[in-house]
Amino acid sequence: MTFNWMAWTTPTATFFIVIFCMLVGMTIWEIKCPGGAPRQSILHFETTRGDRLFVSLLGSAYIHIIWLALFASLSLWWAFAIACVYALCVFRWV
């Protein structure tokens, strides 16, 4: 069985491997400290760490799209750096 039809490229494969590793990491974290660490976020609703990961990933996707829309000529790595800082903030405060 080959996966040629899926038209894999190294960057997209890396992207999915990183997402998969994140999910594995979150599972290990959940096994070590069960319950999802719920807390009241600064947005006035309760979040667990799964919610925080979801918000981080979704927000990061939007940060990249907005970067493409506003600064199409600049490197996308800047957007990646902003997304990393954003994800850290989400895990710290949201």
Added chain:
Amino acid sequence: MIEKQINQKAWFMVLPVFLLVAFSAIIPLMTVVNYSVQDTFGNNQFFWVGMDWFRELIHSERFHDAFLRQIMFSGIILSIEIPLGIVIALAMPKEGWGVPVCLISMALPLLIPWNVVGTIWQIFGRVDIGLLGHSLAALGIDYNYTQEPIAAWLTIIAMDVWHWTSLVVLLSYAGLCSIPDAYYQAAKIDGASRLSVFRYIQLPKMQRVLLIAVLLRFMDSFMIYTEPFVITGGGPGNSTTFMSIDLVKMAIGQFDLGPAAAMSLIYFLVILLLCWIFYTIMSNVGEESSNGGV
């Protein structure tokens, strides 16, 4: 004291669903991500283009227009169907022979397949043979959904309201039926008005089902394809070319797999964000009101 048994067998029960979702959703989505950064001329040969399709799409007027039309359509649909569904559910009888009659007549539009609904309204609205189109023409109203954008929009909105308001009605009715009589008796003793009963008893109790109704109607209207495709085919001009119609034109009509994949991903992200916002707001409003001791 009984110790809590930890049993991981349930994971195996989830496995079939996981495999099914992997084959029907996750693997196709991964393929779309792969396509979105490449270009192809067929023959399974792909060329790396990076983020070019996304850049092109974000700055394309065609995409902006389709997106705005889609948002406008979903907004109009939700603002009509949700209040109308609640009003009809409130007016429906709670006991007697009227209940099955109302429920069945409400369920009927839901049983009709999308393309049939499209065909029904396509014929219904025609000026030459359709009842609606012919009657409006006889009244002197200039109505032709194949030539005027406003008439086309009105036809599609009327069709969607006819097809899907029943879903909101049935969900709201189920919510209303689950309210115990004691609440109404207490309201009666307190001398509450009809409006107060609705505001403080019925609406909070319907919140959960309304959340489901809003989510279902939003998702369904945001990805609407078949009905407008059958009725107007996206026309007149591009006036009813919603995102899904544009996407199919791009992917299958023009065989531009790369741009279509990029558009699919942005479409997916928009739906994901809006659903998350709806869900978070509505589930938190529900919790606050239940904490408030209503």
